[in-house]
Amino acid sequence: MAIIGVGHAIVDLFVEAEHSFLEALSLEPGTMVLVETAETARILEHLSVVKATSGGSAANTLVGVASLGHDASFIGTLGRDAFGETYAADLAAAGVKFEPVHYGDDGERTGHCVVVVTPGGQRTMLTHLGASTGVARAMQALLEEPTPGIVYFEGYVLDSPGADSVMNRMLADPFEGRRIAFSLSDRNLVERRKAEIYQMLHSGGVGLVLGNESEACELTGAADAASAVDRLAELVPEGAVTLGAQGALVYRGSERAEVPAFSTEVVDTTGAGDLFAAGYLAAAEGGLGLYASGELGCLCSAEVISHFGARPAVRLSELAGALLG
Numbered sequence: 001m002a003i004i005g006v007g008h009a010i011v012d013l014f015v016e017a018e019h020s021f022l023e024a025l026s027l028e029p030g031t032m033v034l035v036e037t038a039e040t041a042r043i044l045e046h047l048s049v050v051k052a053t054s055g056g057s058a059a060n061t062l063v064g065v066a067s068l069g070h071d072a073s074f075i076g077t078l079g080r081d082a083f084g085e086t087y088a089a090d091l092a093a094a095g096v097k098f099e100p101v102h103y104g105d106d107g108e109r110t111g112h113c114v115v116v117v118t119p120g121g122q123r124t125m126l127t128h129l130g131a132s133t134g135v136a137r138a139m140q141a142l143l144e145e146p147t148p149g150i151v152y153f154e155g156y157v158l159d160s161p162g163a164d165s166v167m168n169r170m171l172a173d174p175f176e177g178r179r180i181a182f183s184l185s186d187r188n189l190v191e192r193r194k195a196e197i198y199q200m201l202h203s204g205g206v207g208l209v210l211g212n213e214s215e216a217c218e219l220t221g222a223a224d225a226a227s228a229v230d231r232l233a234e235l236v237p238e239g240a241v242t243l244g245a246q247g248a249l250v251y252r253g254s255e256r257a258e259v260p261a262f263s264t265e266v267v268d269t270t271g272a273g274d275l276f277a278a279g280y281l282a283a284a285e286g287g288l289g290l291y292a293s294g295e296l297g298c299l300c301s302a303e304v305i306s307h308f309g310a311r312p313a314v315r316l317s318e319l320a321g322a323l324l325g
Contacts, residue, residue: 001149001177002071003281006139007058008132008156009076010111011083013040014270014308015047017116022124029118030269032125032186034159040114040128047116051308054090055113056132057154057185060271060310064278064300066095067316070285071149075138077103079131083110094311103134121266121305129159136162142170148177150208150285152277155185158193164200171205182236183277184211190218201235208284209239210277216241225249229256238284240294242276242301250280250294259294262302271310275300278316299323 022029025043056076065072074091078084078100087110091098111132116124135157142151143166151170157163171180182201184190190197190211197219201209209232211219216228225241229249232239240250247261279300283293300316307313 001285002073002147003062003065003150003152003285004073004075004142004147005058005062005065005152005154006075006135006142006157007154008056008111008129008135008160009054009059009078009087010056010113010127010129010132011087012053012055012113012115012270012310013044013049014051014053014115014117014268015044016050017047017118019118021047022116022118027124027126029124030122031188032127033188035126035128037109037128037130040112040126043114043126050117053309053311054087055310056111057156057183057274058152059091059096060274061152061154061277061281062096063091063094063311064275064304064316065282067312068278068282068300068320069317070282073097075135075141077101077131077134077138079103079108079110081110083112084131101134101138103131103137115270117268117270117308121269123268123270133160135160136166139163139166142166146175146178148175150179150181150281152181152183152281154183155189155193155197158189158196164196167200168203171200171203174205179207180205181208181210181281182206183273184209184215184219187214187218190215194219198235206236207238209236210273210280212242212244212273240276240280240297242273242297247298248276248294250290252290255290257291257294259291259298261298264302264306266305268308269305271304272301274310275304275312279320295323296320
C-alpha cells in the first residue's frame, strides 16, 4: 500500500545567521511565519543562500518514505515557473510519484521558504506560500479516486483555502483500507488553528497524529509531553510526540513507549520532524511494533539533522536494515 502525502510544495532556501539577526526581525527562533515575497527578498539581500532544494514538510516526509523503500506519492500545487519544474524533477529523482497540479495564472510563483539556520543548528522559517495555497484543488483526487494506504496531511495545509473542507469530507466518509495521519507541523499553526485542529481530531477519523512537545502541549493544554500524550490518546488511537535530543514518546491505544534519540552531531534541525514522520509512517505501514516504529523515526531524524537540508543524504533503507536486522 502507498503512503500519500498532502502538503505545500515549497522550495527551501537555506541561509546562515547569528541569533541577533532573528532578534532584529522580532522572530521567535524555531518557528515558521508566513511572509510576502518582498520580505524574503529583503532578507536575501543581506544573507547568502548556502543551499537551495525542493522542500515542504509532507514532501520531505515522502522523500524519506521512498528512501526507506516504500511506495510514496505526493499531492501539491506548483506555479508555472522554473522553481516548479525543478521541484517536480527533484521529487521524481527521489522516487516519489507526483503529478503536478498548477495553480493560478502564469504570474503565480511556486512557494518558497527562507530557512534561517542559527548556531546550534536551529532553523527558523519565513515562508511565502505562493501557488502552494491551491492544494485543495489537487486534494480533490482523494475524494474522486480513493485508494488504500496511509494519507498523511501536514498541518500547514490548513492555511490554504478550502483544504479543511476537503479534509473534513474525507473524515466524514471513511474508505476501507485507508488510514488518515495528521502532523501538527508548527506551534504557531496550532495556536492559531487550535479549535479547528482539535475538532478534526475529535471527529474520530484521524488514526495517527504526530507532533513535537511544544505543538502537543499547545494543542492539549498539557504541561509536559507525557500529559500531552495521555490527552492526545483520548482523541486519536495512535501517535508520537518528539522530544528533540531526548527522543520521542509514542503510544498506541493504552501502550506507551519512550524511545531515545540516536547520538549525532547536529548541523541543521530542518526536517527533523518530517523525517521522524517518514520513519514512523513507513514502520506503521509495514506493521512494525510501537517501539520499533518510534526507533525508526528517531533514526531517520538523526540522519537528516547531521547535514544541511531537510532530506536524507544517504539511502535510509540501508540504515534501517542495520537497525531492524
